[in-house]
Amino acid sequence: MKKELIAGIFLIVILIISIVNIWYISSLTDELISLVEAAEEQALEENWGNSAESSESAIELWKKNNVYLSIVLPNETIDNVTEALHELQKEIKAENANSALWAVQAAITQLENVASMEQANIESIF
Amino acid sequence: MAITFIRTLIIFVTIIVSMRLMGKRQLGELEPSELVVAVLISDITSHPLENNGSPLLYGLIPILTLLCCEILISGLTVKSIRFRKFICGTPSIIIEKGVIDQSEMKKNRFTVDELMEELRKNGVMDISTVKHAILETDGSLSILPYASEAPVTPKQMSLNVDDYEYPVIVISDGRVLKQNLHVLGKDEKWLNKQLLTKGIKDSKQVYIMVADKKNSIYLASKENN
Numbered sequence: 001m002k003k004e005l006i007a008g009i010f011l012i013v014i015l016i017i018s019i020v021n022i023w024y025i026s027s028l029t030d031e032l033i034s035l036v037e038a039a040e041e042q043a044l045e046e047n048w049g050n051s052a053e054s055s056e057s058a059i060e061l062w063k064k065n066n067v068y069l070s071i072v073l074p075n076e077t078i079d080n081v082t083e084a085l086h087e088l089q090k091e092i093k094a095e096n097a098n099s100a101l102w103a104v105q106a107a108i109t110q111l112e113n114v115a116s117m118e119q120a121n122i123e124s125i126f
Numbered sequence: 127m128a129i130t131f132i133r134t135l136i137i138f139v140t141i142i143v144s145m146r147l148m149g150k151r152q153l154g155e156l157e158p159s160e161l162v163v164a165v166l167i168s169d170i171t172s173h174p175l176e177n178n179g180s181p182l183l184y185g186l187i188p189i190l191t192l193l194c195c196e197i198l199i200s201g202l203t204v205k206s207i208r209f210r211k212f213i214c215g216t217p218s219i220i221i222e223k224g225v226i227d228q229s230e231m232k233k234n235r236f237t238v239d240e241l242m243e244e245l246r247k248n249g250v251m252d253i254s255t256v257k258h259a260i261l262e263t264d265g266s267l268s269i270l271p272y273a274s275e276a277p278v279t280p281k282q283m284s285l286n287v288d289d290y291e292y293p294v295i296v297i298s299d300g301r302v303l304k305q306n307l308h309v310l311g312k313d314e315k316w317l318n319k320q321l322l323t324k325g326i327k328d329s330k331q332v333y334i335m336v337a338d339k340k341n342s343i344y345l346a347s348k349e350n351n
Contacts, residue, residue, distance in 0.1 A: 008194070010194050
């Protein structure tokens with residue numbers, strides 16, 4: 001009986017951790033998307049300095065969570081997001097409006113992809 | 127390469143611990159749910175081993191989840207007869223009083239060739255000597271011959287025979303197993319005396335020594351001595 005109880009509790013713990021992970025990844029990607037969108041707005045206003053700062057903040061936030069993300073996400077996904085954020089930063093520093101907007105969309109797509117990967121819905125399960 | 131090595135070790139230890147916790151049995155004697163878990167685990171663990179880019183958690187979480195599910199199911203099968211029947215099924219009587227039950231054979235998709243194979247494995251050459259043959263839930267066939275066909279026992283022949291005592295390993299590959307000596311009610315003095323009678327001065331020279339409470343001893347020295 002003791003073993004079954006421990007097994008049951010362990011399953012519940014795994015479930016709770018999974019839910020917490022979904023929430024955390026979702027919050028992180030929302031925050032990153034906000035920063036990227038802020039960079040986009042500032043780029044549209046040609047406020048390149050602030051836009052660069054926003055993109056830098058996004059990269060820093062992503063790097064800060066690197067250890068956790070490398071445990072829960074495939075390396076390829078992490079690399080794609082890192083690449084997209086650096087590309088955005090590069091275009092902003094080059095003060096290239098059209099390319100920067102394209103880079104913003106690419107970064108947002110990658111971040112939304114990360115969030116949807118961890119969501120437990122019909123599409124992801126099947 | 128180091129990453130693959132470390133990941134393999136982690137997965138390996140996890141599987142060993144999981145199998146141990148599930149209760150180690152021979153593959154042919156697994157219940158259906160246990161067999162499913164064993165097969166799944168072997169398949170799931172290959173993915174993080176093949177692909178270093180895949181998180182190790184993608185292998186560990188399924189293993190641990192399957193382990194917990196298996197423990198819960200096996201616990202429930204002990205507690206509930208109905209649940210046990212649902213998960214494990216019920217044994218089927220394939221042969222009754224020397225007659226093959228063809229409907230049971232068909233129901234279990236058990237072929238005549240498989241039946242003959244199992245009978246041969248059990249030393250049965252004549253089906254009419256079998257009173258009951260039961261197809262168990264783990265797929266094995268239990269053969270119960272007629273009493274007149276079964277080997278005689280000393281009791282049936284009114285013979286008095288000495289009962290055997292359980293043999294215990296006291297030395298294994300040169301190492302004295304003190305706990306087992308204690309089980310026999312013996313000590314190292316007794317052990318050394320026994321070794322001396324066999325012309326052995328040191329327990330390290332012994333490959334295996336088995337003894338029982340009746341002082342019946344089997345001893346084999348190491349070959350390089």
